[in-house]
Amino acid sequence: MGSSLFEKLWSQHIVDDLGEGMCMIAIDLHMLHDLSGPSALKTLFDRGLQVAAPGQTFATPDHGVATMPGRTDDSSEASRRTLPAFRRLCAAAGITLFDIDSADQGIVHVVAPELGLTLPGLTIVCGDSHTCTQGAFGALAWGLGSTEIMQALATQSLILEKPRSMRVWIDGALRPGVGAKDLILHIIGEWGAAGAVGHALEFAGPAVEAMTMEQRMSLCNLAVEFGARFGLVAPDATTIAYLEDRPYAPTGAMWDDAVEQWRGLPSDADAAFDRELVLDASDVGAQITWGVTLDHVIRLGDPVPDLPADPAQATEIRQALDYMGLEPARALVGAKVDQVFIGSCANGRLSDLQDAADVVRGRHIAAGVVAWVVPGSQGVRRAAEALGLDEVFRRAGFEWREPGCSMCLAMNGDMVTSGARCVSTSNRNFVGRQGPGARTHLASPATAAACAIAGRIAAPGDPA
Amino acid sequence: MNPGYPALVESRAVVLRLDNVDTDVITPIARVLEGPAAVVRWGFETLRFDEDGRPRADDPFGDPRRLDAQVLIVGRNFGCGSSRETAAAAVRGMGFRVVIAPSYGDIFYSNCLKNGVLAIRLSETIVEALMDLGDALATFAIDLPSQRLCCADLDTGFEIGALQKHLLLAGLDEIGLMQSRASERTLYDKRDHHLRPWVRTRPRND
Numbered sequence A: 001m002g003s004s005l006f007e008k009l010w011s012q013h014i015v016d017d018l019g020e021g022m023c024m025i026a027i028d029l030h031m032l033h034d035l036s037g038p039s040a041l042k043t044l045f046d047r048g049l050q051v052a053a054p055g056q057t058f059a060t061p062d063h064g065v066a067t068m069p070g071r072t073d074d075s076s077e078a079s080r081r082t083l084p085a086f087r088r089l090c091a092a093a094g095i096t097l098f099d100i101d102s103a104d105q106g107i108v109h110v111v112a113p114e115l116g117l118t119l120p121g122l123t124i125v126c127g128d129s130h131t132c133t134q135g136a137f138g139a140l141a142w143g144l145g146s147t148e149i150m151q152a153l154a155t156q157s158l159i160l161e162k163p164r165s166m167r168v169w170i171d172g173a174l175r176p177g178v179g180a181k182d183l184i185l186h187i188i189g190e191w192g193a194a195g196a197v198g199h200a201l202e203f204a205g206p207a208v209e210a211m212t213m214e215q216r217m218s219l220c221n222l223a224v225e226f227g228a229r230f231g232l233v234a235p236d237a238t239t240i241a242y243l244e245d246r247p248y249a250p251t252g253a254m255w256d257d258a259v260e261q262w263r264g265l266p267s268d269a270d271a272a273f274d275r276e277l278v279l280d281a282s283d284v285g286a287q288i289t290w291g292v293t294l295d296h297v298i299r300l301g302d303p304v305p306d307l308p309a310d311p312a313q314a315t316e317i318r319q320a321l322d323y324m325g326l327e328p329a330r331a332l333v334g335a336k337v338d339q340v341f342i343g344s345c346a347n348g349r350l351s352d353l354q355d356a357a358d359v360v361r362g363r364h365i366a367a368g369v370v371a372w373v374v375p376g377s378q379g380v381r382r383a384a385e386a387l388g389l390d391e392v393f394r395r396a397g398f399e400w401r402e403p404g405c406s407m408c409l410a411m412n413g414d415m416v417t418s419g420a421r422c423v424s425t426s427n428r429n430f431v432g433r434q435g436p437g438a439r440t441h442l443a444s445p446a447t448a449a450a451c452a453i454a455g456r457i458a459a460p461g462d463p464a
Numbered sequence B: 001m002n003p004g005y006p007a008l009v010e011s012r013a014v015v016l017r018l019d020n021v022d023t024d025v026i027t028p029i030a031r032v033l034e035g036p037a038a039v040v041r042w043g044f045e046t047l048r049f050d051e052d053g054r055p056r057a058d059d060p061f062g063d064p065r066r067l068d069a070q071v072l073i074v075g076r077n078f079g080c081g082s083s084r085e086t087a088a089a090a091v092r093g094m095g096f097r098v099v100i101a102p103s104y105g106d107i108f109y110s111n112c113l114k115n116g117v118l119a120i121r122l123s124e125t126i127v128e129a130l131m132d133l134g135d136a137l138a139t140f141a142i143d144l145p146s147q148r149l150c151c152a153d154l155d156t157g158f159e160i161g162a163l164q165k166h167l168l169l170a171g172l173d174e175i176g177l178m179q180s181r182a183s184e185r186t187l188y189d190k191r192d193h194h195l196r197p198w199v200r201t202r203p204r205n206d
Helices: A005-012 A037-046 A077-093 A108-114 A129-137 A146-155 A180-191 A213-221 A237-243 A252-262 A311-324 A350-360 A378-386 A389-395 A445-454 B029-034 B036-041 B086-093 B106-113 B124-135 B162-170 B175-179 B182-195
Strands: A014-019 A022-026 A029-032 A057-059 A123-126 A140-143 A157-161 A164-171 A199-204 A230-232 A275-280 A287-289 A297-299 A339-343 A370-374 A421-424 A439-442 B008-011 B013-016 B071-074 B098-101 B118-121 B140-143 B148-151 B154-157
Touching: A005 A014, A005 A140, A005 A199, A005 A230, A014 B162, A014 B182, A022 B182, A029 A037, A029 A108, A029 A146, A037 A077, A037 A146, A057 A077, A108 A123, A108 A129, A108 A213, A108 A378, A123 A129, A123 A146, A129 A140, A129 A213, A129 A230, A140 A230, A146 A157, A146 B175, A157 B175, A180 A213, A180 A275, A180 A287, A180 A297, A199 A213, A213 A230, A213 A237, A213 A350, A237 A252, A339 A350, A339 A445, A350 A378, A350 A389, A350 A445, A378 A389, A421 A445, B013 B124, B029 B036, B036 B086, B071 B124, B086 B106, B098 B124, B106 B118, B106 B162, B124 B140, B124 B154
Parallel strands: A029 A057, A029 A123, A123 A140, A164 A199, A164 A275, A199 A230, A339 A370, A339 A421, A421 A439, B013 B071, B071 B098, B098 B118
Antiparallel strands: A014 A022, A022 A157, A287 A297, A287 A439, B008 B140, B140 B148, B148 B154
16 A cells, blocks of 8 residues: 555654654754744743754744834834844844844745745644645644744654544636635535544645645645644645745755655555545635634625524524624625735735735725735735735725734734624634634635725625 | 643533634633733633623633632534644643543644643543533542543543653653654664755755
């Protein structure tokens, strides 16, 4: 029997097998950010330990930085408090920091791939659950708690329990106007927010093979919202073309050797999985969440659910609808929208901004709507500005801001007003996630843009 | 390092009949920024307090007969979402040493063990039965060394890896264990560096 991509990555990184599925796994790349990085480094130094591999550790502030143009450390309370220490600790450890004024600053999971730090075959960790985004490259990439960050810094390894393996096989092709975000929201809606708990999840099949790297990243970004700590896509010609000549990618003969090895990573034809799901991408329509967990999702245009007969389920749905200010079984399209957020590690890359710009070009957002575009990185910002997208958005009434996590988790002062309805391209619709009392609807960049224009929940093709 | 885990935990339980309780609900980001005391004081904030910070009448943690509860029983996918370890620290800081649920967010599960909280996975049917017992103020007894959970006439085993159990009982973290594998590590690095020389040095090309 052959091996899966996950099996190959796992076995290649075993330093020592500790029995019962527990392994000491070598870490190849560690990314730090400003929320969990400073405290982990401080705890490490307080214990008299050192960073084992500073050359394999990179840092950038994203969670707490302000996003208004002309920002400094002092523009947000969070960055005023954390950035001086983050700088000092990274310097003391010899860790490269893409600082707030660096041309390479941005959201960790956007920056690492675009710089070519992310490579197929690597183990990649970061104190952020959406590290699974980078699994799109055929890397074993996962999020850590703060104790594990410190352990990884100290030893460049972690002790992990081997997860079960799972594959989502996606036949067919996405219909025009339907994005990777819609696809993964649909999958979570079908199989539940805990559908992949305890599994390393590979996305495969013709629909995945046809995707760009940016689409694959959006797909893998939400693997954790499906319950999987690891999301994976096998590396192929698309992956290799994306990485060639990136600043930190290997070069020359080493590049050739690397590519040769990466060609051996995809799952063998006879690889077995503990669990396998199959769907057809052409059955998927645009999606939008209506509630407070990721499986509270419907096809855009469908009504929100009615209260089911089961009392426990009815209570859950009633509470979610109450929080969201919605009534059972009623249309969601047409509900008044107050704020729109386009950005995040789910959908803050160039093609996401292009999808949104295509909807807003030559139009204007509805009166009373506050709409933001927050590019995922300085690289994305520059590329978008070179295409004139910043002007497209500004003319349409959007704010064009500096890179960071921003309103996805609302720790930098960017937030949704209590009780306000926000259509967001981020990845979490949890109670209070975008600010206390915030009502979040997750959707694709095209849908979010259409909602900003209409001032209501709307589909990209709808007349404003 | 944590103090060692007690051989026997005996207490009443708090019951949360909710699925998908995420780590933003356990420790909202604003409280995370306020520091370790605030994440405990305001743990599960939206379930316990109204918008003005007043205790809610239906606060599931507010029952005076359960104030010393060390057992928390929750629905599916407990601790999903953000990797923030404050969520596990808050559960521990609120006095809980055992959580019982059908499933957990994978990152939260490992964070619990690293914060002296035993996270037990049991079938939905058993968790339902335990929730009923918890509601009826029954006393739960959890014996980690023998991996048994008893409550009234319900007696069940539970799974935990031998290594995790050892570390939890001894209050150890994994650093010492990994450092003790220095020779294996040297061998691994030598072999892997030969195979993948692009991993350990990352020069910038532009």
